[in-house]
Amino acid sequence: MENLEISLKDLKIDNLGPAKVNCPFQLSNIYGDNIVNYVRDSESVLLENDRDKVVKRIKAGKPLLAFEKAGPRGKIYFDPSKTKAGIVTCGGLCPGINNVIRSIVMELHYRYGVKSIFGFRYGYRGFISKYSYKPMELTPEIIRDIHEKGGSILASSRGPQDVGEIIDCLDRMNISVLFIIGGDGTLRGAQEIYEEITERKLKISIIGVPKTIDNDISFVEKTFGLETAFSIAAEAIRSAHTEAKGAPYGIGLVKVMGRLSGFIAANAALAMNEVNFVLIPEVPFDLRGENGFLKTLERRLEHKKHAVIIVAEGAGQQYLMKDFGRKDDSGNPVLGDIGIFLRTEIKKYFKENTGMYVNLKYIDPSYMVRSVPANAYDSIYCMQLAQNAVHAGMAGKTGMIVGRWNSEFTHVPIKLAVSRRKRLSPEDPLWLSVLEATGQPIKMVNDYKK
Numbered sequence: 297m298e299n300l301e302i303s304l305k306d307l308k309i310d311n312l313g314p315a316k317v318n319c320p321f322q323l324s325n326i327y328g329d330n331i332v333n334y335v336r337d338s339e340s341v342l343l344e345n346d347r348d349k350v351v352k353r354i355k356a357g358k359p360l361l362a363f364e365k366a367g368p369r370g371k372i373y374f375d376p377s378k379t380k381a382g383i384v385t386c387g388g389l390c391p392g393i394n395n396v397i398r399s400i401v402m403e404l405h406y407r408y409g410v411k412s413i414f415g416f417r418y419g420y421r422g423f424i425s426k427y428s429y430k431p432m433e434l435t436p437e438i439i440r441d442i443h444e445k446g447g448s449i450l451a452s453s454r455g456p457q458d459v460g461e462i463i464d465c466l467d468r469m470n471i472s473v474l475f476i477i478g479g480d481g482t483l484r485g486a487q488e489i490y491e492e493i494t495e496r497k498l499k500i501s502i503i504g505v506p507k508t509i510d511n512d513i514s515f516v517e518k519t520f521g522l523e524t525a526f527s528i529a530a531e532a533i534r535s536a537h538t539e540a541k542g543a544p545y546g547i548g549l550v551k552v553m554g555r556l557s558g559f560i561a562a563n564a565a566l567a568m569n570e571v572n573f574v575l576i577p578e579v580p581f582d583l584r585g586e587n588g589f590l591k592t593l594e595r596r597l598e599h600k601k602h603a604v605i606i607v608a609e610g611a612g613q614q615y616l617m618k619d620f621g622r623k624d625d626s627g628n629p630v631l632g633d634i635g636i637f638l639r640t641e642i643k644k645y646f647k648e649n650t651g652m653y654v655n656l657k658y659i660d661p662s663y664m665v666r667s668v669p670a671n672a673y674d675s676i677y678c679m680q681l682a683q684n685a686v687h688a689g690m691a692g693k694t695g696m697i698v699g700r701w702n703s704e705f706t707h708v709p710i711k712l713a714v715s716r717r718k719r720l721s722p723e724d725p726l727w728l729s730v731l732e733a734t735g736q737p738i739k740m741v742n743d744y745k746k
Contacts, residue, residue: 302361302712307343309364309707310490312499312692315371319690320409325370335367335687341704363515366684366698366705372408373692374472374501380412381689382471383434385448386419386478386485390509391524392670392678393477394442394449399682400475401434408690414469419453419478420485423465431469443675446667454481459488466493466500473501473689479508480714483697487710490695503689504697504710505681509666511559514718515708516699520678522559524671525552529564532661533606537570540602543655547593547603547642551635551660554608558720560665561608562730572596572603573736575634577610578720579727583641585742590645592740597652607634609662635660680705 324331340362344350353360381404385393397415404410415432416422422429432438432450442449466474476486483504490502506513511522529552536548552560558576565571573593575581582588596603609631616632639658646654670678684705685698699708720727731738738744 302343304359304361306712307361307363307709309693309709310494310695312373312501312694315369315373315692317372317375319368319370319372320376321368321407323368323370334370335365337364337369339365339367341365341701341706343701345702363699363701363706363708366688366707368687369691372690374690376409376690379408379410379472379690380414380470381410382414382416382431382466382469382474383450384416384419384422384474384476384478385450385452385507386476386482387452387454387507388479388509389447389452389666390507390521391446391666391668392520392674393447393507394439394445395670395675395678396477396505396507396520396682397434397449398439398443399679400686401439402436403683403686404690405436408686410690414471415450418451419482420455420457420462421453422450423462424457425461425465443678444669446669448477456485459485459492462489463492463496463498463500467498471500473503475503475505475685475689477505477507479506479510480513480717482507483513483710483714487695487714490710494695501689501692501694502696502710503685503693504713505685506697506699506713509560510554510557512555512557512718513697513699513713514716515701515713516697516718517701517703518677520674520681521670522563523673523677524668525665526560526563526567527671528665528668529560529606529661530567532659532664533564533568533571533604536657536659537568537604539655539657540604543602545597545601545646545652545654547597547605547654547656549635549639549642549656549658550604550606551633551658551662552606552608553662553665555610555631556717556719558608558611559726561606561611562720562726565606565730566733569733570604571606572600572734573605574730574734575605575607575611575638576720577608577613579722579739580614581612581740582742583612583615584645587737587740587742587744589740590642592737593642594646594650594652597654605638607638609634612637 343361413434540546540548
């Protein structure tokens with residue numbers, strides 16, 4: 297993990313006030329009685345779990361940095377009989393959104409006894425009066441089977457909306473807890489909402505559930521939908537491999553999602569173990585030259601007669617300067633199509649520089665990846681994230697997201713989570729596994745010296 301310049305203050309979770317209401321659960325505060333225990337606010341999950349680094353901090357007299365541990369509290373802030381909750385989903389689609397919505401509703405309704413739950417439709421637009429989107433009342437009957445479908449029952453949208461009007465809507469409807477399901481841009485909006493609520497001294501809890509298929513939210517081990525995404529992408533790779541082996545000098549080229557992070561590409565490549573090149577945004581490559589990608593691909597075809605390439609959508613954007621640097625409504629970079637670009641450049645290179653006639657098949661499964669229902673792993677993970685989000689909201693926590701760190705569920709301040717984008721480090725063991733599985737060079741740049 298990179299050196300992190302953060303303090304105890306950065307990890308502190310805000311509370312709306314003292315929690316005085318008894319939790320309706322019948323859990324225990326005694327360890328060893330074979331009954332599940334409530335979580336104390338003093339329980340934590342260490343940020344850094346390397347023994348040498350922990351010992352070094354202790355010897356230096358520095359405090360150990362840790363996240364507040366997630367889970368049900370013995371005392372809660374909101375009286376369930378008087379609580380109204382809201383749910384909103386923003387940004388692009390991702391496998392598992394409906395699972396999170398369903399589990400939030402089920403946890404609130406059956407475990408806490410909260411009966412008034414509203415879904416705000418089409419993202420942050422659902423709070424804005426000019427769009428006239430009536431909130432959807434969410435009951436167990438309405439959401440009972442939505443986890444079997446892809447997408448979001450509440451639909452979504454991109455782009456910021458007037459924070460003041462959003463809060464006016466929450467205040468007018470007497471919403472106590474708002475669960476915001478979204479990625480980096482959505483969570484930045486959530487931070488603004490939280491800050492304005494704090495300024496107005498309103499007792500509204502803002503709880504985020506990080507949603508990004510790219511897995512690029514910092515201080516969260518893995519976001520929901522990633523496992524499903526690379527499982528679907530792996531099927532595209534299987535087809536690409538079959539096509540590549542079915543013709544002389546066959547090439548299978550698959551583009552997957554990943555604006556700034558290569559987690560889907562890396563994991564999909566490992567899942568199939570039939571990929572020869574993985575191109576991701578975090579590892580630059582030269583297109584031409586003796587050590588460049590095209591020459592390396594040529595050597596592969598000379599030796600093995602086929603190749604499978606997987607490229608993340610954000611890789612190689614320096615070759616697509618027409619769109620490089622622009623942002624969409626959510627603040628995400630507008631990308632040129634690296635898949636189409638590589639398809640053209642590969643064909644051009646082999647036609648102009650070699651005697652090989654390549655048979656290239658290009659597959660882009662992006663929207664299939666985004667819109668499918670969650671697989672078994674993600675379904676479980678979504679349910680656990682949702683349950684812990686409800687525990688936090690009912691306890692009066694606010695300005696935070698639910699994450700997972702060192703295999704434990706945690707509370708992470710929104711401000712910290714959006715302070716940087718998580719990326720796949722070329723020094724990460726995951727990338728080493730990719731290099732070992734593919735056999736591709738450590739670097740495909742012409743000035744690289746071993």
